[in-house]
Amino acid sequence: MQGTNTTLDSDVNLNGFTDCFIVNAGISDTTKDAGIVLLGAIGDFVWHDVNGNGQQDIFSSILPAQQGNLINMVEPGIPGVQVNLFRATELCGDCIYRCKRKISFEYVRPGNLYVQFKTPSGFERTYMNRGNDGTDSDMDGANGPGTTSLIF
Numbered sequence: 001m002q003g004t005n006t007t008l009d010s011d012v013n014l015n016g017f018t019d020c021f022i023v024n025a026g027i028s029d030t031t032k033d034a035g036i037v038l039l040g041a042i043g044d045f046v047w048h049d050v051n052g053n054g055q056q057d058i059f060s061s062i063l064p065a066q067q068g069n070l071i072n073m074v075e076p077g078i079p080g081v082q083v084n085l086f087r088a089t090e091l092c093g094d095c096i097y098r099c100k101r102k103i104s105f106e107y108v109r110p111g112n113l114y115v116q117f118k119t120p121s122g123f124e125r126t127y128m129n130r131g132n133d134g135t136d137s138d139m140d141g142a143n144g145p146g147t148t149s150l151i152f
Helices: none
Strands: 040-044 082-087 090-096 103-108 113-118
Touching: 082 103, 090 103
Parallel strands: none
Antiparallel strands: 040 103, 082 090, 082 113
């Protein structure tokens, strides 16, 4: 429900309802409409960067019996890491990372968002943006310690 042009703006609230209105017989009201947005998802992994190169790597010391199981070949996850999703200063979502599972914030409204990772005791942040964006660390501290840059 934004804007001042009633023929172009959305008239529904966040629950999908308009205010009540009356349409009299013989009258047309073409000002009631609804705008919708495509929701997104944000996620990936928290991993133990064993060799400290800023990349999710394949272990070189995997046992032959484990080589068919890719999840055991990638650097291990770190269970118990608190991960938060923010829009400005508003907390939009949070989760505790479970080892070998993806972090996933689903049904996220578009906008300026960032992720915060609370580094557990005994660990420090690895290098950021050291290669392939799909396998490197994106934690650059742009929005405070342990945060990513804005995600649009």
